[in-house]
Amino acid sequence: MDLAQFVRALPKAELHLHIEGSLEPEMMFALAQRNGVALPWGSVEATRAAYDFSDLQSFLDLYYAGAAALIHERDFHELAMAYFARAHDDGVVHAELFFDPQTHTARGVAFETVLDGLERACEEARERWGISSRLILCFLRHLSEEDGFATLEQALPHIARIHGVGLDSSEQGHPPAKFERLFARCRELGLHVVAHAGEEGPPAYIVEALDLLRVERIDHGVRAAEDAALLERLAREQVPLTVCPLSNVKLCVFPRLEAHNLKQLLDAGLKITINSDDPAYFGGYIGQNYLETAQALQLSRAELKRIARNSLEASFVPESLRAPWL
Ligand code: HPA
Ligand code: ZN
Numbered sequence: 001m002d003l004a005q006f007v008r009a010l011p012k013a014e015l016h017l018h019i020e021g022s023l024e025p026e027m028m029f030a031l032a033q034r035n036g037v038a039l040p041w042g043s044v045e046a047t048r049a050a051y052d053f054s055d056l057q058s059f060l061d062l063y064y065a066g067a068a069a070l071i072h073e074r075d076f077h078e079l080a081m082a083y084f085a086r087a088h089d090d091g092v093v094h095a096e097l098f099f100d101p102q103t104h105t106a107r108g109v110a111f112e113t114v115l116d117g118l119e120r121a122c123e124e125a126r127e128r129w130g131i132s133s134r135l136i137l138c139f140l141r142h143l144s145e146e147d148g149f150a151t152l153e154q155a156l157p158h159i160a161r162i163h164g165v166g167l168d169s170s171e172q173g174h175p176p177a178k179f180e181r182l183f184a185r186c187r188e189l190g191l192h193v194v195a196h197a198g199e200e201g202p203p204a205y206i207v208e209a210l211d212l213l214r215v216e217r218i219d220h221g222v223r224a225a226e227d228a229a230l231l232e233r234l235a236r237e238q239v240p241l242t243v244c245p246l247s248n249v250k251l252c253v254f255p256r257l258e259a260h261n262l263k264q265l266l267d268a269g270l271k272i273t274i275n276s277d278d279p280a281y282f283g284g285y286i287g288q289n290y291l292e293t294a295q296a297l298q299l300s301r302a303e304l305k306r307i308a309r310n311s312l313e314a315s316f317v318p319e320s321l322r323a324p325w326l
Contacts, residue, residue: 006301007290013094013311014087014275014286016219016242018138018168019076019118020067020100021278022083031069031078040065051281056200056251057170059281067103076117077124084125084133086279090287094315096134097122098166101151102143111154119161134163134316136194139182141167141174148182163316164192166219167209171201176208183213192316194242196220199253203227210239217242217314222253224270225261235269240314244277245293246284257296266303273311 001009025047032039041047047066053059070076080097087095097118104114115135122133137155139148155162165186167179176183176195183193197209199220206224209215210233221241224230234241245260247253254260266272274293279285284292294304 003294004287004291007287007294007304008089008091010091010290010305010308011093011312012091012286012290012308013096013273013315013317014092015096015217015240015273015311015314016098016244016275016277017083017095017286018063018098018100018278019080019083020070020103021063021282022086022280023066023069023079024082024280025066027079027082028066028069031071031075035069035071035075037069037071039069051250053251053281056172059251059278060169063278063281064103067100068107070104071109071113073113073117073120076114077121080118080121081124084121084129084131086285088125088129088131090285092131092286094132094134094312094317095125096136096163096316098136098138098168100138100140100168101154102140102147105151105154111151112158115158115161132317135161136164136166136192137162138166138168139179140169141178141196142170145179145182148179149185152182152185159189159191162191164194166193167195167197167213168219171196171199171205175201175205176213180212183215187214192216194219198223199248200251203230206230206234216240216316220244220248222248222261222265225264231265231268231270234271238271240271240273240310241265242273242275242314244275244282244289245296246279246289247277247282250282257292260293260297262293263297263299263303266299266307271310271314272307273314274307275311 025044195209196219198206217240
């Protein structure tokens, strides 16, 4: 069995995937045309050529522009079905999808439109491929706490359909502390909590996410390597890190995959998972992330197995339902 086949055959969970980040340029253009939305690029090719990022913000500017093509319930459904088809091909048995309601409600798209379309895709993916899934509402951290609370208010009538909350968008200058009260309220509501931290932001943001937001997983977290005490804590407490290697290279967190610290984090005893983040923008879905990382860092098959197992253990699926996969 070659490495690609081995990776595909590993039952795995994807825990860090922004559904808006799976919008391929072809679908973006088709939806924009169908919906009469103007895009800033003239063609699919020009769009792909623009995906040359220098940092997180340079990506986010394009990511929000592309998301403007999504208007109707069926758009969100088609988007998520295309993702699930790819995920199934890559051996994903469970996916926890991030979605960014504020990106859509700010354009006049109703919260329910987004949720209905995504949820219908989740149900269809289970029927068609047996993939289980969860939806995680992400708050945009460049917006205010008040805006976050207003979004939570919109989510409340549907709260049983949402499994957790996260924190994404521009990290620098928007520390987790800004959302301490919002996350406390979300925890009171029984929601799972995660946050992006230590992608571009300092290790102190990871500490804040753990201590102030009480997150159950850290999204990215690669800058933890700069703080020995934090590394030791993450290993001791077995806090899962949802690492996205191809994303990190595309956003210049590391100059190339060979320089990524994933193996170092794994060797330090951290509970590492591999994910795709925004695969339409970063050049690969989860399988490609496993494969290229394994090649660049010379990960053994036992290490890849460990990482896939970590992803199942770190998921928000109760242990009793997880057993058949392990
Ligand atoms: N980081 C922060 N916000 C995001 C990302 C990311 O990698 N992808 C989509 N929103
Ligand atoms: Zn992300």
